Amino acid sequence: MIEGHSRAIPSPLPEETVHGFRSASHLLIALRRRLAQEHMGFRLYAAGTEGFLWDVAGACEAAGMGKAEYRLCHSGSAQRRIFCVHCRTMTDGVTTNLVTCSGCGAQLFVRDHFSRRLNAFMGFQIDAEVPGETIPVEELYR
Numbered sequence: 841m842i843e844g845h846s847r848a849i850p851s852p853l854p855e856e857t858v859h860g861f862r863s864a865s866h867l868l869i870a871l872r873r874r875l876a877q878e879h880m881g882f883r884l885y886a887a888g889t890e891g892f893l894w895d896v897a898g899a900c901e902a903a904g905m906g907k908a909e910y911r912l913c914h915s916g917s918a919q920r921r922i923f924c925v926h927c928r929t930m931t932d933g934v935t936t937n938l939v940t941c942s943g944c945g946a947q948l949f950v951r952d953h954f955s956r957r958l959n960a961f962m963g964f965q966i967d968a969e970v971p972g973e974t975i976p977v978e979e980l981y982r
Contacts, residue, residue, distance in 0.1 A: 864892050868899060875903035884910040891921040891932060894959035918981040922950055923960035930960055937978045938966060947974060950981075 861867040875882075884905070886896045893912040900910045920934045922941075929943025939948050941963065948963030955962065967973050 864888075864895070868895055871896065872899050872903070875899060875905070878903070882909065885913070886910070887913040887915045889916045889919065890914055891919070891959065894921075894956070897956075898959055920950060920981050921960040922948060922963040923955065923958050924948060924963050926965055930958075931963070934961075935979055935981045937980050938975070939963065949975075 859870070861870065875884075882905075884896070884900060886893060888896075893914060897910065897912060917935075919932070922931045922934045922939055923929075924931065924941040924943055924946065926946055927941060927944035929941055931939055931942045931948075934950060937950050939950060940946070941948050946965040947967060949966040951962045951964065953962045954960070966975065
């Protein structure tokens with residue numbers, strides 16, 4: 841459980857097996873360490889937002905786990921992590937079809953194309969061919 845990000849739910853586990861984390865990044869560091877120590881037969885179940893789940897999947901695969909050894913369950917927001925193909929910057933928490941890149945400032949169109957290698961959806965400059973030509977902003981991924 842990430843402190844401050846989830847409701848406290850009574851756990852049937854002994855207190856010494858329940859850990860709180862400062863952030864998702866802190867949890868992922870601890871997960872990578874734990875996976876490096878585990879043996880064949882270990883199973884992992886994770887629930888969270890899409891970006892978090894792809895980070896967990898990446899940690900599992902880097903540790904040598906096969907897809908049958910971990911399960912992912914999306915819960916919460918459908919916000920997207922966007923990769924700017926122009927400056928290679930990630931922008932998290934995107935809920936609209938257009939977003940301003942947090943790196944280069946380009947107005948990006950959010951594609952449905954997802955890169956498993958980058959754990960992000962692709963963002964392309966909307967007006968690359970005709971500067972100033974754009975489309976209306978729509979809230980799509982709450």
